[in-house]
Amino acid sequence: MPSSPALRRHCAAALLGLVLLAADASEEPPIEALLSDEERFISANAEFTLLHEMGHLLIAELDLPVLGREEDAADQLGFLSLFLSADRQRDAGFYARLLDIADYWRLEWQRPKPDYEEVHAWASHGLDAQRFYNLACLIYGSDPDRLEWVPKVTGLPMERALYCDQEYQQVSRALAWVKRQHGRRPGEPHGHRIRVIFDAPAQRIANGARLLALLQDSGEVEAIAARASAVYRLPRDLILRVVNCGAADAWYSRDAGELVLCYERLAHFQLLAAQLPRLRLNGAAMLCPACRHPAEGNRP
Ligand SMILES: [Zn+2]
Numbered sequence: 001m002p003s004s005p006a007l008r009r010h011c012a013a014a015l016l017g018l019v020l021l022a023a024d025a026s027e028e029p030p031i032e033a034l035l036s037d038e039e040r041f042i043s044a045n046a047e048f049t050l051l052h053e054m055g056h057l058l059i060a061e062l063d064l065p066v067l068g069r070e071e072d073a074a075d076q077l078g079f080l081s082l083f084l085s086a087d088r089q090r091d092a093g094f095y096a097r098l099l100d101i102a103d104y105w106r107l108e109w110q111r112p113k114p115d116y117e118e119v120h121a122w123a124s125h126g127l128d129a130q131r132f133y134n135l136a137c138l139i140y141g142s143d144p145d146r147l148e149w150v151p152k153v154t155g156l157p158m159e160r161a162l163y164c165d166q167e168y169q170q171v172s173r174a175l176a177w178v179k180r181q182h183g184r185r186p187g188e189p190h191g192h193r194i195r196v197i198f199d200a201p202a203q204r205i206a207n208g209a210r211l212l213a214l215l216q217d218s219g220e221v222e223a224i225a226a227r228a229s230a231v232y233r234l235p236r237d238l239i240l241r242v243v244n245c246g247a248a249d250a251w252y253s254r255d256a257g258e259l260v261l262c263y264e265r266l267a268h269f270q271l272l273a274a275q276l277p278r279l280r281l282n283g284a285a286m287l288c289p290a291c292r293h294p295a296e297g298n299r300p
Contacts, residue, residue, distance in 0.1 A: 029149040030092035033099050036276040040093075042211070042269040043218050044100035046261065049250045050224050050240070051078035053259045056252040061234055062182045071125045072134070076171045080138065081178070081231065090143070098139045102154055103279055105132035107272045133160065141168030184233050192234040194225035194259070201263045202244040211266045215242065221261075 055074030058081075059066060066073050079101075088094055109128035119125050126134065133156060140150040141164030151161040184191070198216065201208025215221055225240045239258045248268035250261045 029099070029153060030095055032092040033096040034153070034280050035096075036273070036280050037096070038270070038273040038276070039214055040096060041100045041104070041273040041276055042266060043214060043220060044097040045104045045269045046215060046266055047083070047097070047220050047224065048079065048101045048104070049261060049265060050221065050259070051083055053250050053252045053261070054078040054224065054228050057238065057259055058178075058182075058228070058232060060252065060254040061236070061238070062178070062232065064178060064182075069124065069126070075131065075134065076138070077175065077178070079135070080142075080168075080171055081175045090146070095147075099153065100276075102132060102136045102139060103276065104269070104272065105129075105135060106154070107275050107279065108132075111272070111275075137161065137164040138168055138171065141165045179231070182232050184231065188233075190230070192237045193229045194234070194238045194240050196222050196225050197239060197241045199241065199243045205244065205263045206267050207270065208263055208267075211263060211270070212242075215266070 052074050055076070055078035056070070058064060058077055059070060059073065064077075105128055109132055119127050121127065125131070132154075136150060136154040136156045137160055140147050140154075140156060140161055144165050150156065151158065156164075198212060198221075201212050205211065221240065221242065228234075236257060239256075240261070241258055242261050242263065245260065245262040245264060247262060248265040250259075250265055252259045
């Protein structure tokens with residue numbers, strides 16, 4: 001978030017100018033989606049983290065067959081079935097959250113980090129850059145007609161973007177199969193549920209009380225838990241717990257039947273959010289390369 005209201009207004013005006021100068025109205029994002037909002041960025045990426053871990057939870061609890069890497073499957077399963085293809089209104093706020101999620105992976109990819117935090121080619125997770133492009137592709141592929149601006153704002157190359165609708169359809173077909181096998185039928189009595197527990201944030205978590213209030217006020221954590229147990233026939237009651245764990249982490253423990261989100265991960269999103277205004281101005285400039293970039297003097 002820009003450090004002062006004046007700077008925030010300047011960024012907003014710059015973005016608005018660039019977007020209005022973009023050539024084709026059908027290719028413009030909603031202006032709200034390009035504006036940086038620290039709380040929205042933290043909340044959207046807490047939600048994505050929970051969705052990814054929900055993917056692991058569903059793979060484990062429903063004993064799903066997995067082709068390819070589980071980490072990629074967890075991104076697709078959680079993000080698509082409980083967010084992207086869920087019955088949500090596709091308004092400016094929805095698109096803003098999509099962009100916040102993609103941009104988190106771009107910031108993570110570009111962030112200089114110590115060796116122990118690097119994701120290596122041999123690791124079980126995809127590289128941050130790959131997760132960024134994979135998510136940008138799924139987002140664009142979910143609605144290419146209305147999301148023409150996504151490749152421009154994210155820098156997703158056309159060579160990949162051309163096939164994103166097919167990638168999205170392929171994942172959708174797999175999810176439809178999962179729902180046929182494990183989804184709750186309309187009118188079926190509610191079965192097992194996911195209970196949400198918030199531990200108190202530790203003193204060492206920067207702005208811990210604010211982060212807890214942000215999550216609780218948004219209602220997103222309970223909503224994700226409720227959505228997962230409403231959509232799928234879970235075999236047992238499970239727990240989703242927000243805790244202090246000493247690392248910016250999250251995981252699903254099959255043994256404990258517990259999905260964990262660490263306060264340290266929320267604090268990490270808070271730190272990265274400071275980089276977002278710079279990223280958004282660059283994204284707006286990509287929409288209109290010929291426009292003058294107000295934050296960078298005379299550079300075209
Ligand atoms: Zn994972």
